[in-house]
Amino acid sequence: xxxVMVVAGPGTGKTQVVALRVANILRRTQMRPSxxxxxxxxxxxxxxxxxxxxxxxxxxxxxVTVDTIHGFCNDLILRHPHIFEDFRALEQVSAIERLRIIRxxxxxxxxxxxxxxxxxxxxxxxxxxxxxxxxxxEGISVEDLWKIAPLYAAEIEKTQHGKERDPSSQAYKDxxxxxxxxxxxxxxxxxxxxxxxxxxxxxxxxxxxxxxxALEKHDALLASLQERYQYVLID
Numbered sequence: 001x002x003x004v005m006v007v008a009g010p011g012t013g014k015t016q017v018v019a020l021r022v023a024n025i026l027r028r029t030q031m032r033p034s035x036x037x038x039x040x041x042x043x044x045x046x047x048x049x050x051x052x053x054x055x056x057x058x059x060x061x062x063x064v065t066v067d068t069i070h071g072f073c074n075d076l077i078l079r080h081p082h083i084f085e086d087f088r089a090l091e092q093v094s095a096i097e098r099l100r101i102i103r104x105x106x107x108x109x110x111x112x113x114x115x116x117x118x119x120x121x122x123x124x125x126x127x128x129x130x131x132x133x134x135x136x137x138e139g140i141s142v143e144d145l146w147k148i149a150p151l152y153a154a155e156i157e158k159t160q161h162g163k164e165r166d167p168s169s170q171a172y173k174d175x176x177x178x179x180x181x182x183x184x185x186x187x188x189x190x191x192x193x194x195x196x197x198x199x200x201x202x203x204x205x206x207x208x209x210x211x212x213x214a215l216e217k218h219d220a221l222l223a224s225l226q227e228r229y230q231y232v233l234i235d
Contacts, residue, residue, distance in 0.1 A: 015045070018233050019052040022064060025231055026057060033063025037229040040068055045235055065229070073207040076214075083218055087210050093201040098192075099125050102132075105191040114181040115188065132189050136205035139212070142190045149186060153179045 006017050018038065025031055038053075040046045046068050053061035067075065077084040093101075102125040109116035115124055135145070156175040159165055165172045196202060202210075215222045 015049055015052055015235055018235050019049065019056050021233060022053060022231075023056050026060065031230055033057075033060045034065070035228065035230045036064045037072075037232045038064060038066045038235065039072055039232070040066075040235045043068055043071075046071070049235060069234075070204055070207055073211040076211050077207065080214075080221060083214055083221060084210065087202065087206075090200050090202045093196060093199075093203050097201075098129050098203060099123075101192055101195045102128050102188060105188050105195070108191075109184055109187070113184060114177055115184045128185065128188055131185065132192055133203070133205050135189065136203075136209060139209070142186060142193065145182075145186045145189065149179075149183055152182060 004021075006014055008014055022036055022038065025036060026033065038046075038049055040049055046066050050061060050066045053064060053066070065072070077087060081088060106113075106116045106125060106128070115128065135141075156172070156179060157165060196206075215225070
């Protein structure tokens with residue numbers, strides 16, 4: 001009983017550990033397979049988990065909820081239309097459209113922009129989209145980042161020992177560039193969210209955010225999941 005975390009590299013048996021823990025829960029407790037929730041980050045991972053469980057516990061494996069995190073959220077949205085009525089009316093944005101939105105907004109950052117400057121070496125738009133996805137997965141909003149930006153800008157004005165930095169030094173100029181890049185990213189993050197709202201669309205990460213928000217607001221929804229899933233395992 002109680003929370004457990006297994007940290008290990010690829011191919012070392014983490015999925016096997018999770019599968020064996022499910023088997024032990026069913027063997028040592030009064031839980032039914034339907035009381036166990038297994039979440040993974042990929043469809044391939046979910047399939048591997050299901051096969052591993054089937055090998056170990058047999059047909060009971062099909063009673064355990066095994067899904068990706070996004071898949072579980074999507075199922076939650078579909079099963080509770082009255083709660084997610086507004087969200088269900090939205091259309092999922094495509095990967096190409098996400099890049100188009102960011103590239104268009106990057107072009108509006110103006111002269112002297114760091115992120116808006118054309119680059120042949122790499123596609124900054126793809127990097128920005130990936131970072132936005134990361135922020136959403138971590139539950140970090142645009143407002144959260146705006147709170148950090150002034151602190152970061154103030155921090156680079158002094159050395160670790162509290163002395164004023166030399167404004168002519170390359171290190172200071174590099175840090176100023178990073179601070180500008182950070183603020184530009186926040187602007188792009190906000191513009192991206194605004195573009196999705198205006199076009200009545202959502203991205204993959206929004207499914208997780210809207211479900212988390214619903215669980216915070218609707219006690220009955222949260223209680224129903226807490227009652228059903230007595231054990232939650234995430235691979």
